[in-house]
Amino acid sequence: MKTTKLLRRRRDRCGALALLAALTLIPGTAMSQLRPLVPLMLDNLGDVNRIGEAVALDDLEQVAISVQALKQRAVGMRQLDLATLDLDPEQDALWDGFLQAQEAAADVVLAAAEKKDGRAVMAATRRLVGNACLGCHASFRDPGNMLRPSVLFMTSLLSAWRDMNRGLSMKDFNLIDLRARDVSALTEVIAGDEILENAFRLGGSKQRRIFRGFLRRVSENAALISQAADAEDLPAVLDASNAMWTDGCISCHEKFRR
Numbered sequence: 001m002k003t004t005k006l007l008r009r010r011r012d013r014c015g016a017l018a019l020l021a022a023l024t025l026i027p028g029t030a031m032s033q034l035r036p037l038v039p040l041m042l043d044n045l046g047d048v049n050r051i052g053e054a055v056a057l058d059d060l061e062q063v064a065i066s067v068q069a070l071k072q073r074a075v076g077m078r079q080l081d082l083a084t085l086d087l088d089p090e091q092d093a094l095w096d097g098f099l100q101a102q103e104a105a106a107d108v109v110l111a112a113a114e115k116k117d118g119r120a121v122m123a124a125t126r127r128l129v130g131n132a133c134l135g136c137h138a139s140f141r142d143p144g145n146m147l148r149p150s151v152l153f154m155t156s157l158l159s160a161w162r163d164m165n166r167g168l169s170m171k172d173f174n175l176i177d178l179r180a181r182d183v184s185a186l187t188e189v190i191a192g193d194e195i196l197e198n199a200f201r202l203g204g205s206k207q208r209r210i211f212r213g214f215l216r217r218v219s220e221n222a223a224l225i226s227q228a229a230d231a232e233d234l235p236a237v238l239d240a241s242n243a244m245w246t247d248g249c250i251s252c253h254e255k256f257r258r
């Protein structure tokens with residue numbers, strides 16, 4: 001993970017600064033508390049998006065970087081033990097087949113990028129997504145559950161969370177403040193009756209009350225993060241973001257994630 005690497009490099013440079021050592025723990029721990037495939041999948045999605053952006057900007061070098069990441073991730077995913085992912089180990093060959101498709105399709109994208117042919121890059125990327133990503137999702141994920149609205153909201157929260165950690169590692173207080181405000185705004189949207197009912201399928205008023213309680217812990221800590229960032233108070237940012245993660249994100253997941 002890029003953030004972790006960056007932090008590690010910083011820590012080497014800064015010696016045994018306890019604060020930075022603590023910082024390196026946040027993104028790693030955070031990621032390990034998601035279901036194991038999820039961080040890999042969000043990175044997959046990020047790489048596919050970056051390829052699209054890079055073609056638009058005519059940056060074929062970035063295409064090559066992202067597509068190589070997609071290929072390496074597929075190679076790594078073939079080593080995973082399906083049983084530990086709650087998937088059927090009997091379907092190992094099918095699993096590997098989709099990952100081989102991802103690798104082969106990545107080579108085609110790469111060849112197109114080397115020829116600096118943006119159109120061919122896009123066509124090959126669409127095939128990669130169709131054959132490998134969506135193919136595997138259709139087999140291993142409930143197709144009806146593909147990109148549920150609830151997951152989209154959560155992906156936005158996660159992306160804000162990652163940026164805040166990036167901000168912490170670079171002492172970019174503006175970025176921290178900006179993304180903490182995004183988190184507040186997002187929790188407000190999520191807490192509305194309509195989203196709770198339609199996206200999160202929470203019918204009962206008791207369930208909603210508990211759910212909103214966790215959202216409040218997230219937004220209260222987001223406000224503290226904002227304040228601390230304004231004051232450029234790094235330890236206070238760190239405290240509030242730890243509290244946000246444990247009392248808000250993780251506590252709610254323990255109770256509500258199926």
Ligand code: HEC
Binds near residue numbers: 095099128140141151
């Ligand atoms: C070999 C199988 C496989 C391949 C290939 C694969 N995925 Fe996935 N993907 C999964 C599974 C299984 C899940 C559900 C994980 C879970 O919910 O724990 C998933 C979930 C996701 C999610 C949703 C995360 C969430 O929290 O629900 C996204 C986004 C995603 N994949 C993107 C991609 C993209 C983009 C590609 C292709 C570049 C891809 N995936 C390739 C198996 C695969």
Ligand code: HEC
Binds near residue numbers: 250
């Ligand atoms: C009020 C409850 C609640 C809070 C607070 C909350 N989440 Fe979630 N989150 C959920 C639910 C419910 C799901 C499962 C959605 C689904 O699968 O339909 C989920 C799923 C996710 C997922 C999708 C992958 C997975 O492992 O299921 C990510 C990523 C995520 N949340 C990140 C975050 C982050 C980061 C925060 C804190 C900034 C956060 N969430 C705060 C309720 C919450």
